[in-house]
Each structure stands twice: as C-alpha cells, then as structure tokens.
Amino acid sequence: MTARILIIEDEALVAMELRFVLEDLGHEVVGTAADARTARNIVREAEVDLALVDIHLSDGATGVDLGRELGQDQGVTVLFMTANPGMVRNGVAGTIGVLSKPTDERAVQTAVDYALRRRQGQPVDYAPPGLQLFA
Template identity: 85%
Template sequence: MTARILIIEDEALVAMELRFVLEDLGHRVVDTVADAKSARDVVRENDIDLALVDIHLSDGPTGVALGRELGQEMGVTVLFMTANPGMVRNGVAGTIGVLSKPTDERAVQTAVDYALRRRQGEPVMYAPPELQLFG
C-alpha cells in the first residue's frame, strides 16, 4: 500500500534520511516540515495518511499538541518519533504510539506498516517491538 506521508522533523538530516527510507518503501513523502504551523498548512492543503511527528520542533516542544490535533481533529494517523519517548509515556489521544530515535530502517518500515494497516482497519495481531503503543 502506497501512503501519503508527512515528516514533521526539525533536524534536516534526520528528515532527509526518513524521506529516503519511506520513498524506498514505495510511499510518497508529501513534504518535510520543521514546525507546527507548516505541518498544519500541509495537512490542510493535502490528503495525508500518516504523519511522523518529532516532539521537539523548530518552534519548541510543540509536537505533542500537534500530534493530538492532527489525529483527533484532522483525521491523520500519527506516529511520534523522538529521542525523548518519556515525554509521551502516558499516551496522546488520537495517536498510535512512539518510535524511539535513533532508529533503523527496519523499525521505521515495520512501524509505518503497522500504522497504515490499522488506518485501513486491517487486523493487526502484534505491534513491532520498537513501537511503544498508546492505550
């Protein structure tokens, strides 16, 4: 399944590497943005299936509220990707879970596949071990 993915990450090298991984997997990366306002603008203008959201963005620690908004109000499936998974240990309404950084290509692939299968309503027995699920 090809998905339309938005990368919300303020570290350019991390965003670029994620983009390469996702495109190699056959997905379409609609954009990479570094702050919450840009993310909202992209989601309003495009049909986004999945957003990979860092917690600390160029406009501060805005990722948690952004993820909640994208998931609950804008219909986007949200996975957090952060070096600070403890900041979302209690879960965030409207989002699936968190993948700790640094991570590898296989972990990204399995987490994205899991999230997209859930979005499609497909049965998923187990989450990838690297993905900490919320509620």
C-alpha cells in the same frame, strides 16, 4: 500499500533520511515540516494518511499538541518519533504510539506498515519491535 506521509522533524538530515527510507518503500512523502505552523499548512493543502511527528520542533516542544490535533481533528494517523519517548509515556489521544530515535530503516518500515494496517482497519496481532503503543 502506499501512503501519503508527512514528516514533521526539525533536523534536516533526519528528515532527509526518513524521506529516502519512505520513498524506497514506495510511499509518497507529501512534505517535511520543521515546525507546527508549516505542518498545519501542509495538512491543509495535501491529503495526508500518516504523519511521523517529532516532539521537539524548531518552535519548541509543540509536537505533542500537534500530533493530538492531527489525529483527533484532521483524521491523520500519527506516530511520534522522538529521542524523548518519556514525554508521551502516558499516551496522546488520537495517536498510535511512539518510536524511539535513533532508529533504523527496518524499525521505521515495520512501524509504518503497522500504522497503515490499523488505519485501514486490518487486523494487527502485535506491535513491531521498538514501537511503544498507547492504550
């Protein structure tokens, strides 16, 4: 199952590595955004199935509100990827969960697969290792 994925990450090397991993898995990366405004512009212009959202972006800790907005208002499936998972430990409405950074290729693959299966309404028995689900 291939998907259109938006990477919202302010560290260029992390975003580039994520892009390589996702493209190797056969997904289309519709763009990368280092701040909330750029992310909103990409979502307006491109169909996005899944957004991988860091919490701390180049315009501050705007990722939580952005994730909520994309998930609730834009119909985008949202996974947070952050080194600060405690910032979203109580969950964020409209989003699936959080993957702690640093992470590896396998954890990204299993978390993305899980999120896409949920998006399509397919049964999912368990959360993959490293993915903390929200209630």
